[in-house]
Amino acid sequence: MALKLSLKPHEKVIIGGTVITNGASASQLIIENKVPILRERDILTEAKADTPCRRIYLVIQLMYIDEQRSTELHPLYWELVRDLLQAVPSAKGLIEQASQFILDGNYYGALKVTKKLIEYEKELLRNVSKSG
Numbered sequence: 001m002a003l004k005l006s007l008k009p010h011e012k013v014i015i016g017g018t019v020i021t022n023g024a025s026a027s028q029l030i031i032e033n034k035v036p037i038l039r040e041r042d043i044l045t046e047a048k049a050d051t052p053c054r055r056i057y058l059v060i061q062l063m064y065i066d067e068q069r070s071t072e073l074h075p076l077y078w079e080l081v082r083d084l085l086q087a088v089p090s091a092k093g094l095i096e097q098a099s100q101f102i103l104d105g106n107y108y109g110a111l112k113v114t115k116k117l118i119e120y121e122k123e124l125l126r127n128v129s130k131s132g
Contacts, residue, residue: 003031005039012040017065036064042111052084053091053121057114060098064107077102088124091117 007013007022007029014020016035031037038061049058059077063070081095094117101110 003037005029005031005037012043014038014043014065036067036108038065051118051121051125052080052087053114053118056080056084056098057111057118060102060107060110060114063102064111067105067107070105070107074102088121091120094120 005013005028007027009022009024009026011022012019013022015029015031015037044054044058044061046058049055056077059073059080063073063077081099084091085095094113098110098113098117101107101113
């Protein structure tokens, strides 16, 4: 089944590891085969991976975009997860979900769960700043 991708003017998208920037007008692409796709709103740059959960997201994003390198990134993922769980044991449920997706080779599913983890992290940080 083909995927119809509508892009806004100047919107970026990663398709199969290639960064594509749309031109000045809206456009539609039809993706005929299965390939990793990330819209601009879902792309995290290394510079913006400034929290533990965002760093986890970045590693999963790299696994998703370049599955050939995914196994070499697994040790980094597990190291980041271990460090996070030591600091925030309450994140265990979301980490377990993301990790199962990774073990199953479903990196896009892991990204979706990790977005929830990032929101949880934001909530924790807001609560800390309110009580401080």
